[in-house]
Amino acid sequence: MSKGNVSASVIKRLPRYYRFLGGLIDQNIVRISSGELANRMGLTASQIRQDLNCFGGFGQQGYGYNVHQLYDEIGEILGLNSHFGAIIIGAGNLGRAVANYLSSERRGFHLMGIFDKKEALAGQLIKGQPVRHISGLDEFCRAYKPDVAVLCLPYAAAADTAEQLVRLGVKGFWNFSHYDLSLKYPDIPVENVHLSDSLMQFCYKVKESKKQQNENQN
Amino acid sequence: MSKGNVSASVIKRLPRYYRFLGGLIDQNIVRISSGELANRMGLTASQIRQDLNCFGGFGQQGYGYNVHQLYDEIGEILGLNSHFGAIIIGAGNLGRAVANYLSSERRGFHLMGIFDKKEALAGQLIKGQPVRHISGLDEFCRAYKPDVAVLCLPYAAAADTAEQLVRLGVKGFWNFSHYDLSLKYPDIPVENVHLSDSLMQFCYKVKESKKQQNENQN
DNA sequence: TAGATTGTTAATCGATTAACAATC
DNA sequence: TAGATTGTTAATCGATTAACAATC
DSSP states (O other): OOOSSSOOOHHHHHHHHHHHHHHHHHOOOOEEEEEHHHHHSSSSSHHHHHHHTTTOEEEEEEEEEEHHHHHEEEEEETTTTTEEEEEEEOOHHHHHHHHHHHHHHSSSSSEEEESSGGGGGGOOTTTEEEEEEEEGGHHHHHHHHEEEEEEEHHHHHHHHHHHHHHTOOOOEEEEEESOOHEEEETSSOOEEHHHHHHHHHHHHHHHHHHHHHHHOOO | OOSSSSOOOHHHHHHHHHHHHHHHHTTTOOOOOHHHHHHHHHHOOOHHHHHHTTTOOEEEEEEEEEEHHHHHHHHHHHTTTEEEEEEEEEEESHHHHHHHHHHSSSSSSEEEEEEOOOGGGGGOOOOOOOOOOEEHHHHHHHHOOOOOEEEEHHHHHHHHHHHHHEEEEEEOEOOOOSSHHHHHHHSSSSOOOOOHHHHHHHHHHHHHHHHHHHHHOO
């Protein structure tokens, strides 16, 4: 299916396609042309066709794309039918929020355990999972071999925990900490979510927008 | 200072520069060359010099950049010295996590209020702020005029709430919902954090990495 | 068949990297 | 002054858009 290596720019757009197609399914729309989809998503038809053709010819000339088939294909490409075992490190608000995302719906992962260093949290249930004390991480990983870990812990603790997890065979990180994993582990898949970076970008946009408004007034 | 419009690619990198420079300050490093910084961050020296020169000549030939000055300059560019008033809509785990980011440190925003539709949450304190019932949103906004809103609510509720907020004069959204604000409000600054999109990209990476490993074994 | 729309190649645009003269 | 390193221009690379022949 996949024609060799696909650029990161294309992959980044796939989840959005997937979301929109899901919406079309809800509206009982059966077929859609690249032009119409582009219109709804604020893209160009060209880009959509280029993107999809990285993976194969899902469309039909003169007809367009079958919504349901395309939805399934993209899900397949993203690997959403996988069952990667995931553990969450850090049971704060962020860890709890992430637990929801991992558990619900068909997203390629299932939640195996949640760890925290706070003794007081141990045993508390999150999404049916008891919070475990971090001291049991080694034993747990050796027994259950999680595929990936979600890092919801502070910068200071991230480096050591990441090293421990790599040693224990973890094969990927969904990283919410500020620690730069990919510098130390260039070959391990890492997906970063840096809320503070996002907030700073937002700050820039708001600032620029206000500046623009002021200039237009004068 | 800023030389006209700066591309989004450059802006996206500024927070990471800012983080690294903060780290250098902690290590009491006074000056750094683009080459050395590139080395530490896994970038090219060229890119760093190009990026910084979008805003002005912060360096000195033969010497490099003054770490502290550069840190301050980037903070200035991002607008981190601003005091935009922000409200959070949705007091679930995500809303709570976001409250931490908004309140702490010098990031350009201050938290004015948290709203939720659940009656049961009303009055509960988060970061010193009582959760308010969503029914008081109109009155609150008219009285206190928040600059921006953080949307931590489900897709179903996002469209209506966004419209209400725009009507009430909110001038930017940090959007954690799946609702596509920028299609309807192209002129309002929006910064999206789509956790599920990030998770899907992560899934793709993990899947590809596993595939690679299997192929190398054979 | 005629019309619509894809898949794909070619053209354009923008971003990254390389090179080097300017200068501290 | 000589060495280092910037600021900036030019070259390269990749991503997006446009065009169009293939074909359903």
